[in-house]
Amino acid sequence: MANVEHRFTGPSYTLGIEEELMIVDDETLDLANSIEGLLNDLNEVPTEGDVKPELMESVCEIATTTTANTAEAGSQLRSLRRQVQQVAGQRGLAIGSAGTHPFALWEDQRIVARPRYRDLISGLQFVARQEIIFGIHVHVGLDDPDKAIHVTNGMRVHIPLLLALSANSPFWRGDTTGLDSARTPIFRAFPRVGIPPRYDSYEDWSKRIEFMVNAKAIGDYTYLWYDVRPHPNFGTVEVRVMDSQTRVEHTLALAALVQAMVKELAEHYEAGKRLSRYPYEMLDENKWLAARHGLDGQLVDLPKTARVPVVDLGRRVMERMRPHAEELGSENELDGLEDILENGNGASRQIVVYEANHDLREVVRELVDATVPEAAEAPGE
Secondary structure, eight states, X not given: OOOOOOOOOOOTTOEEXXXXXXXXXXXXXXXXXXXHHHHHHHTTSOXXXXXXXXXXXXXXXXXXXXXXXXXXXHHHHHHHHHHHHHHHHTTTEEEEOSSBOSSOOGGGOOBOSSHHHHHHHHHHTHHHHTOOBOEEEEEEEOSOHHHHHHHHHHHTTTHXXXXXXXXXXXXXXXXXXXXXXXXXXXXXXXXXXXXXXXXXXXXXXXXXXXXXXXXXXXXXXXXXXXXXXXXXTTTEEEEEEEEOOSSHHHHHHHHHHHHHHHHHHHHHHHTTOOOOOOOHHHHHHHHHHHHHHGGGSEEEOTTSSOEEEHHHHHHHHHHHHHHHHHHHTOHHHHTHHHHHHHHOOHHHHHHHXXXXXXXXXXXXXXXXXXXXXXXXXXXXX
């Protein structure tokens, strides 16, 4: 079998960020099945970056172009959030960002009228229908296919920490879930998700993909929705584990961390070093602990068997990644992690708002106001 064609040609460490946002009615704060109308209106507005549909009509995805660092990506994301909010406002709508909508019901959501999404529902049925969840995907460019596999394998150990830092979905269907990231177990119902298998090389990855395609199990590799995956069409490694972030500076902090982690692992490969091998079940268990407890929990500090508080691990990793972020021009955005470590992830912030009045609409209003803070502050518009 031939290798799957790829664009791992560099330059390395370029960055692309995708954010899935919720579209809500600005008065009731219910999810609104309105993506097609927004896309229509946005056709008239020049944007740097993309606005795209996702599976549900109440989801709006924004994506940056290829950028050098988080400073460049940040100006695009802020501008995209503002533009979508402006267009939404003209229709009595708003956008908000979190891993789940606190009280929406999947039964009320319409599926986007595009062949890929209809085929997805046809294939996965209830599993795809109940997936009103919102994530961020971070793409980092690399210049060699085997290096991309090394980085993908190496990123698996970081997945639980990234989830704990980003967890932002404590509510589901109008209920407290007791989890920091309810999005994680909801998405786990999908096939081909979670922490990926380990691959020996790009050739090994290609053979395994081709086997599945030839068996007509999947159309192509984009039907593998793992937490981290090589993306040969883009020439990137894509990290997909994180909940959508309410505050754009938190999206950028996480992207800066991912970009620095990829650089560290790429240099590890270039130095001819081998990755440690960890028990898959322990990686998976750490991910569960991160989804359940977020920053309040402990993760097993591999390769040791000792547990370490997530906040301590987060600080340690952040300091180790700082020189890489500085070299990439992303150090200012990396500092946004301090706000998460000091003041809580999105889930704990939502819970603070909820505990005041046990009012989930108040939680959504807070999410909307913090997603595009400039809109909330605009006087009398």
